[in-house]
Amino acid sequence: MNVLVTGAAGYIGSICSEFLLSRGYQVIALDNLQEGHAAAVPPAATFCRADLGIRSQIEEVFSHHKPDAVMHFAGEALVAKSVREPSTFYAANIAGGVNLLDAMIRHNVKKLIFSSTAATYGEPHTVPIPEDHSKSPINPYGKSKLRFEEILSDYRAYTGLHYATLRYFNAAGASAERGEAHRVETHLIPKVLDAALGLIPQLEIFGSDYPTPDGTCVRDYIHVLDIADSHVRALESIEKVSGEAFNVGNSRGFSILEVLDAAEGITGRKIPRKFSPRRPGDPAVLVASKEKLHRILGWQAQHSSLDEIITSAWTWKQKHPHGYSEAASR
Numbered sequence: 001m002n003v004l005v006t007g008a009a010g011y012i013g014s015i016c017s018e019f020l021l022s023r024g025y026q027v028i029a030l031d032n033l034q035e036g037h038a039a040a041v042p043p044a045a046t047f048c049r050a051d052l053g054i055r056s057q058i059e060e061v062f063s064h065h066k067p068d069a070v071m072h073f074a075g076e077a078l079v080a081k082s083v084r085e086p087s088t089f090y091a092a093n094i095a096g097g098v099n100l101l102d103a104m105i106r107h108n109v110k111k112l113i114f115s116s117t118a119a120t121y122g123e124p125h126t127v128p129i130p131e132d133h134s135k136s137p138i139n140p141y142g143k144s145k146l147r148f149e150e151i152l153s154d155y156r157a158y159t160g161l162h163y164a165t166l167r168y169f170n171a172a173g174a175s176a177e178r179g180e181a182h183r184v185e186t187h188l189i190p191k192v193l194d195a196a197l198g199l200i201p202q203l204e205i206f207g208s209d210y211p212t213p214d215g216t217c218v219r220d221y222i223h224v225l226d227i228a229d230s231h232v233r234a235l236e237s238i239e240k241v242s243g244e245a246f247n248v249g250n251s252r253g254f255s256i257l258e259v260l261d262a263a264e265g266i267t268g269r270k271i272p273r274k275f276s277p278r279r280p281g282d283p284a285v286l287v288a289s290k291e292k293l294h295r296i297l298g299w300q301a302q303h304s305s306l307d308e309i310i311t312s313a314w315t316w317k318q319k320h321p322h323g324y325s326e327a328a329s330r
């Protein structure tokens, strides 16, 4: 099967591409390389530089490569950026997504796995969060993903699209070959490791007055390889699970101070830190119920202990302290 992976040069898209290839799928890797890295795209994938904002470019990819299914990772994903620049998020995550859906319909491609997010829930009133929890996102990132989930349900009703939505909690960790490297890094675990390596002077902890046991935010970290596995399972059962949303998390939350402690143990280094004000748009606690993904798709996290997540990220970071080489071209 030929799977079109959008955002295939990004962190999760590149590792899911690697995982798909290892399972015998062919991968058409689409990315505009605005945030992604050409060097992250697995060499066995067919790379297409294209932008979901430009319909003619998407059309060309579909006409030439004839995908059978799509995994849609491309989009804007930083909460803090979304509160500064909401229009970028609505353009990329909604308008770009609709352009992709229309190309799928034109080309009779009826299978889609969509990357959504825990940010669609907002501040949870129950933890762990089940999929039918109320949706009141508190930032434009979460709102843009929720609107697209609603749009998908219309395409299913009116065009016969089969889709499944995967709402990731905090993706983290690395494969042997690929890891997390954003041009401007904002994510906790890579920044903690940057501080361990002395690449930044200290880790800033955003907020010490949240209603959590130690006052810092609690998140559910999930290994990117376990996320990749959830995608393949959803694709392989797409007709059975069409229209469904699944959390992808580990049902276990860790505070920022707990992540720092674990990282100090794994790296054997003291990690300088300082407390800073809260970051706008951050809920206090996000922890998934993973029950549905397990019950319906038989998924079990294989790599998502906090130690394995940080160890894999640390191994990758030591080999690639400055991320991917930008010199690579495809």
Ligand code: UDP
Binding pocket: 079, 170, 186, 187, 188, 189, 191, 203, 204, 205, 206, 207, 217, 218, 219, 256, 279, 282
């Ligand atoms: N965080 C932090 N310092 C940093 C980066 C992140 O304190 O340098 C906090 C952030 O406020 C949030 C948690 O770590 O509570 C996870 O943030 P991240 O950006 O990794 O993922 P998000 O939860 O936004 O998807």
